[in-house]
Amino acid sequence: MKDLILQKMKYLPRKTKEKFYLRLREKAIMRTRARLVENRVDIDTLSDEELEIIIADEEDKLVGEYKTKGLVALLALLGISWF
Numbered sequence: 001m002k003d004l005i006l007q008k009m010k011y012l013p014r015k016t017k018e019k020f021y022l023r024l025r026e027k028a029i030m031r032t033r034a035r036l037v038e039n040r041v042d043i044d045t046l047s048d049e050e051l052e053i054i055i056a057d058e059e060d061k062l063v064g065e066y067k068t069k070g071l072v073a074l075l076a077l078l079g080i081s082w083f
Helices: 002-009 014-038 048-078
Strands: none
Touching: 014 048
């Protein structure tokens, strides 16, 4: 499913794709900071590589959430109940 989304994004203008990825990255960074604060981890103690792995994980979660929300919205549009 992720591959399908990435294929469809090929047809979007470059500027639109850049905006999407920039906002996705910003949101993932904010979630990463919140996650580290919740777990009482000092950001300075982590290497750049470790931070990148955590941020990439958050980006994957966000893409998954966007797919789920899109599916739920489509089902609602079609009048199909999720429950």
